[in-house]
Amino acid sequence: MRIALAQINPIVGDLRGNANKILAFCQKAYARAADLVVFPELSLVGYPPHDLLEHSTFVEAEARARTALARKIPRALGLIVGGLAANTHRPGKPLHNAAFLYEGGQLLGSAHKALLPTYDVFDERRHFEPGARRAVVRWRGRALGLHICEDLWNTKPSTHTYYNANPVAELAADGADLFVNICASPFAVGKRTSREALIAHSVRRHGIPYVFVNQVGANTELIFDGSSCVYSASGQPLLHMNGFEESLALWDSEAPASSVAVPSENATGSLHDALVLGIRDYFHKTGAFSKAVIGLSGGIDSAVTCALAACALGPDSVVGVSMPSKYSSAGSVRDAQALAEALGIPLTTIPIKSLVRAYDDVLAESFADTVPGVAEENIQARARGTLLMALSNKFNYLLLSTGNKSEMSVGYATLYGDMNGGLCVLGDVLKGQVYRLAHYINRAGCIIPESTLTKPPSAELRPDQTDQDSLPPYDVLDEILRRYIEEQEDLRQITATTGFDRALVARTLQQVDRSEYKRRQAAPCLRVTPKAFGEGRRLPVVMRWQHASDSSRQ
């Protein structure tokens, strides 16, 4: 059987556009003599649809569009698509997350997702009822073990312990001779490797080959890498599709099996490609913007954001803005210019001195007899944020915000100032990774100026300021943050493992907790780790638990 893996990039909710895309892929697959073409989870809907699923009109339209699509494709081609199935055994949630097999316009079989991820960014229990039973779908002499994404994850070496059912094992017991997983598994650095370890374990355990088709593309915060693949019954990779791009690949189950080399995951390279895809899809899928605009301070975060944007959209679609204040060093302004030249983007310069003076003047009476401090520093950041939004409003620019995860964690960012933007590119990238990204961007020649890479990081909001006046060294900070945010470790665990100073760790955790109110109002940030700020990390703004204190005294 010739099976086409259709790694498509859908737009959430665009039933018509996605159906047209699926139809075009079906025609390509048929032209290449495929018997069966397989699309990712919720193929016409796009993942994640969130509360669109609560609108009955949307749910009904999906069913109509899917049925119409199945009638349009070549009659001899089998089609596996993801979609919405009504839960006919109420009570329970109204929908199942389903996979459907069509041929000649007829529905021949289906499967309902059994393991519904409800953690981190996933809310599937909010809308879906788990599938009750697993059975193979028999078609053209094969017994297809059809299942969906998370259904794979109750298998070693996964550490998930949420689920009683193991759909893969149940399908094997029902006589499956080919596993087919349709998926929308979001990217995180290292995720592809763990996913494939699960697949390899499953095929070896059951002796059944495995076809895995994953969504590609970014939808708001989530980036999907694709990296669809086929594994043989003995655990050898037979097909491996490129990450971060739409494509169609063909696998012939009757052809002599020959193992392919799976490129090992380059952490910084895949991070780079994921962020580029994240910017590109946000820009094009919203379709609301003429260009992207970025405030260039001469620092590393804005330089990396700008280089990623130029790579994603092309230099003609990116505009840099330099907004020097009286605290901006000549070097910073030069670095911003050098970056813009290296990228081939225009740089507009708008000095903010007169603006800051105007604020000082109107606030003089209110601020009389006070000592200059954070209020004055933030005025500079907010004047810049207002200028960037003025350009955004006037010219339909997408403003990209440039804060990194280390800063966002501890609140070292100005709300309504440098946090302004439609998308935060580096919000899930720790400072150390930002430097690695910068070196990766410079791999074929200098784009980000050397001095941007070597000077001490500074917000330049007061004379001679550096980040390390307020923060621990970034390698220490990043390690604390990774353990606290991604591993949910506490003060005791972090100090015990790292040997870092207890007071320093405590102060850092407290800063993270106290900055929750800022992050609640941050732009969506592209998720590239297992635990990003945003949809996947839900904490009360008003709360009084102190992770930083000795828990026995609280």
Place this chain on the structure above:
Amino acid sequence: MRIALAQINPIVGDLRGNANKILAFCQKAYARAADLVVFPELSLVGYPPHDLLEHSTFVEAEARARTALARKIPRALGLIVGGLAANTHRPGKPLHNAAFLYEGGQLLGSAHKALLPTYDVFDERRHFEPGARRAVVRWRGRALGLHICEDLWNTKPSTHTYYNANPVAELAADGADLFVNICASPFAVGKRTSREALIAHSVRRHGIPYVFVNQVGANTELIFDGSSCVYSASGQPLLHMNGFEESLALWDSEAPASSVAVPSENATGSLHDALVLGIRDYFHKTGAFSKAVIGLSGGIDSAVTCALAACALGPDSVVGVSMPSKYSSAGSVRDAQALAEALGIPLTTIPIKSLVRAYDDVLAESFADTVPGVAEENIQARARGTLLMALSNKFNYLLLSTGNKSEMSVGYATLYGDMNGGLCVLGDVLKGQVYRLAHYINRAGCIIPESTLTKPPSAELRPDQTDQDSLPPYDVLDEILRRYIEEQEDLRQITATTGFDRALVARTLQQVDRSEYKRRQAAPCLRVTPKAFGEGRRLPVVMRWQHASDSSRQ
């Protein structure tokens, strides 16, 4: 049996503070000769804890604090508290949402919540495993039918169809002679009435009296009204506690039953009280602020927000700021002054003309040959937002944002401008309700000036502007929004039911969808309807479904 209902206002995560509060209530109950005292759901944790539950240190600390608490209370007093129970039958989620009965420091019985709300603002499937079986807890000759909040909701007249189990019926079948529900049921206008209809239905069906203890107080977006009560076996209310305040009440199950009058719910009055509590608790529970600050435009939204804040915090803790531009009418400035005088709060005036001119100057080159429009209008809003944040940063003021739900719905608000603030007071209140609130505030005399109530609403960002230049009349707009947002109706349903112009409805729904990116960055807003913006309404920012178009063409 003398049962004390302890309607407490906990702070999320404040294990020590909440335990001290519970202990004090226990002592009061004991002094009043109670046999048993009952606290709300997750008593020591506070509701909702969200992902605090993912920190093992927190979970362990809760168990320690609860055990220690049980040992400290009078030995003869029974104690029912909500807390976290480990799920000892893994796989599954690690925790149960539990009710515990203690006496003399010993744990005598418990119940695990069976119906786990996972919709709207609720994420209980994210952290909890449903309780597997229901059994009464026998104590001092009674068979207590202990259950938790949502466990009541699989009963008529509820329309929830999510659940297979019916804990109330199962406990009745197991011989319960007294239902005890510990709860954290968030306020919405009309919710108390529907809750009590469920209770009355349950007691009549099973012939068993019902003790209902609900959390009171606000935690970030959610407001809990309390309104704890006791119903007799025949469905008569025997006890009814005031909403929106902490208190302790006693009910003697052996005393002759006498029905009490339950005050009918005054929609505007309860809305007012809920918002006042929401402001007060946000302010005091964060403990970070000296005063609240509000930009007073002379319009109705800022006037109502300011009056609510003065009621919540006292006039000495509220500061008004008037920031007239060249488009501000003399009447608006007068109205802001009159309001401040009526409330007895100080009013600072900071004209923004020079600031707007400074922005115009630095942007002159970039904006050359363009027509003034939204970009210029937003600069005014952002200059004001920056001034308010400067005062907030300098003096530790809590900035309250003043946008109402009608504006937030259609995006008639400036991101990083008038949307600035730590808490959005009216973000779940439609414009028509804002007027009703204003009249309620004026019920005992004029606080909000007559002209604020009668003049046409205007953002005053360009000459002679009124809201109705851009928006339909507010009574029409509000009806469309209520049906779309709260009822999930679509274009076809709304036009069929209301007879409103199809193009008008379509344009409104499209405005709602296109403003999602603004709301994603909005301040938390106090939830007072069944569907507020924020945690309970999750929609993709990047998506292409058009609720406003004919679905058959998408």
